[in-house]
Amino acid sequence: MTKKYDVIIIGGGNAGFGVSAVASEAGKTIAFIEREDFGGTCPNRGCTPKKVLVAAAHTLHEIDLAHHHAIEVSKPVLDWKKLIQREKAMIDFIPDAMAGVAEKRGDVYRGSGRFVGRNQVEVNDEVLEGEHIVIATGSRPRPLPIPGADLMLTSDDLLSDETLPKDMVFVGGGVIAMEFSHIFARAGVKVTILEVMPRLLPQLDEGAVDALLEESKRLGITVYTGVQISEITETKGRRQVVFTVDGYEKMVDCDSVVNGAGRIANVEGLDLDAAGVEFDGVAISVDKSMRSTTNPAIWVCGDALVGTPQLSPVATYEGRLVGENIVAGISQEADYRVLPSAVYTVPALASVGLTEAAATEKGLNVSVTINDMTGWFSGKSYAETVAYAKVIRDVNTDQILGAHLVGHRAEELIHMFAFAMRYEVPASSLKNDFYAFPTFASDVKNLF
Ligand SMILES: Cc1cc2nc3c(=O)[nH]c(=O)nc-3n(C[C@H](O)[C@H](O)[C@H](O)COP(=O)(O)OP(=O)(O)OC[C@H]3O[C@@H](n4cnc5c(N)ncnc54)[C@H](O)[C@@H]3O)c2cc1C
Numbered sequence: 001m002t003k004k005y006d007v008i009i010i011g012g013g014n015a016g017f018g019v020s021a022v023a024s025e026a027g028k029t030i031a032f033i034e035r036e037d038f039g040g041t042c043p044n045r046g047c048t049p050k051k052v053l054v055a056a057a058h059t060l061h062e063i064d065l066a067h068h069h070a071i072e073v074s075k076p077v078l079d080w081k082k083l084i085q086r087e088k089a090m091i092d093f094i095p096d097a098m099a100g101v102a103e104k105r106g107d108v109y110r111g112s113g114r115f116v117g118r119n120q121v122e123v124n125d126e127v128l129e130g131e132h133i134v135i136a137t138g139s140r141p142r143p144l145p146i147p148g149a150d151l152m153l154t155s156d157d158l159l160s161d162e163t164l165p166k167d168m169v170f171v172g173g174g175v176i177a178m179e180f181s182h183i184f185a186r187a188g189v190k191v192t193i194l195e196v197m198p199r200l201l202p203q204l205d206e207g208a209v210d211a212l213l214e215e216s217k218r219l220g221i222t223v224y225t226g227v228q229i230s231e232i233t234e235t236k237g238r239r240q241v242v243f244t245v246d247g248y249e250k251m252v253d254c255d256s257v258v259n260g261a262g263r264i265a266n267v268e269g270l271d272l273d274a275a276g277v278e279f280d281g282v283a284i285s286v287d288k289s290m291r292s293t294t295n296p297a298i299w300v301c302g303d304a305l306v307g308t309p310q311l312s313p314v315a316t317y318e319g320r321l322v323g324e325n326i327v328a329g330i331s332q333e334a335d336y337r338v339l340p341s342a343v344y345t346v347p348a349l350a351s352v353g354l355t356e357a358a359a360t361e362k363g364l365n366v367s368v369t370i371n372d373m374t375g376w377f378s379g380k381s382y383a384e385t386v387a388y389a390k391v392i393r394d395v396n397t398d399q400i401l402g403a404h405l406v407g408h409r410a411e412e413l414i415h416m417f418a419f420a421m422r423y424e425v426p427a428s429s430l431k432n433d434f435y436a437f438p439t440f441a442s443d444v445k446n447l448f
Pocket residue numbers: 010011012013014015016033034035036037038039040041042045046047048050111112113114136137138139155156176266269270301302303304309310311312313315344
């Protein structure tokens with residue numbers, strides 16, 4: 001007999017948990033399907049384990065700066081295998097803990113879900129019927145049409161391999177490449193980044209990215225932009241990446257090549273046709289409330305939803321919004337305008353709101369202030385190697401439109417700007433408030 005549910009959720013990551021929190025609180029019956037680890041990418045293969053490695057890189061950075069503080073230390077010795085084991089030990093409770101939460105909210109099915117009708121999903125040969133079905137299946141690394149692409153590692157491998165390579169190449173110069181390149185470079189690995197676009201992190205503010213690029217070069221990372229990769233080969237256990245840049249063919253020989261070329265929606269194998277869900281090969285067609293345009297029983301959220309930021313808090317937010325739309329029978333739209341995020345290089349690049357280019361394109365009357373804080377008392381005290389801030393303010397409304405920071409605890413300070421933007425605190429109020437002194441936060445008064 002077919003089991004019937006109010007809501008079937010395919011995928012037990014941030015997005016799926018967002019949906020389940022709202023639906024279970026409203027007393028809906030839920031089927032929760034997960035084929036791998038409950039918790040999904042962020043706590044098991046993304047944000048959380050990655051940050052353990054970032055923290056180690058941060059310590060290596062501080063040791064490197066010790067001489068500025070009249071502290072002599074010998075060359076640090078990093079035991080990569082032990083670091084990976086520490087990272088794994090810190091997260092190993094997560095899948096079971098999250099499965100426990102899922103079981104409290106509904107019936108848990110372990111396996112791959114796929115559509116067998118407009119309202120039916122099959123998992124482990126069992127057919128479930130849902131009034132609503134949510135696709136929260138996340139993303140996977142973009143497959144690249146390059147000969148030898150199968151030789152590439154993914155971020156999953158980097159978080160698990162206990163052997164440190166001598167040298168490595170990242171294909172793509174986005175968030176994953178930047179974060180891991182700083183970790184590995186600080187661990188002593190020779191890193192090369194190959195980016196197809198004219199600059200790294202193309203969607204972030206150019207000034208902030210330039211500051212990070214300088215810091216990355218200081219670390220010894222080699223960056224090529226505007227490249228075309230033609231093939232990846234393997235000889236004697238080493239990999240060779242062949243590419244063209246500025247009309248010249250080049251080759252880098254290395255231990256590991258990593259796919260950092262973006263992530264695509266994880267929807268293959270769902271048999272979307274069986275549910276009458278329109279999919280153009282890249283994105284499922286949805287309306288503004290994240291509902292399939294061709295089957296109103298189906299919703300999409302998190303990384304599986306194409307075109308919105310692939311971030312953990314966004315996946316949770318979208319999931320909760322889908323949950324609310326299902327429970328209340330409404331069509332709320334997501335609002336992505338104030339979204340603080342960070343690239344966890346060491347030091348980090350953090351941003352919120354409009355880039356300078358986007359503000360200019362909108363024709364707004366803006367004031368853009370750029371500061372290098374390495375010479376400020378705070379920057380000098382901590383011997384900061386990079387401390388960059390760009391703040392974009394609307395002159396007419398005195399509202400902060402965007403902030404882009406590198407160093408100076410950017411990943412923490414950015415929330416002051418985000419808070420001001422969300423609650424429309426005027427820039428002059430932010431500037432004139434009390435701050436504990438001396439702190440990095442108190443420097444915000446002097447940034448614009
Ligand atoms: C290396 C890395 C580092 C990251 N760091 C950060 C960070 O620092 N900060 C940040 O905000 N974001 C970060 N992200 C992004 C963040 O992890 C994702 O945006 C977020 O996890 C997406 O959540 P989701 O629920 O949409 O998908 P996921 O968490 O991927 O969950 C989808 C789940 O669906 C399951 N699934 C897929 N298909 C099926 C099926 N057919 N049947 C059953 N189950 C299925 C999968 O097994 C998975 O568990 C990082 C990502 C990566 C890869």
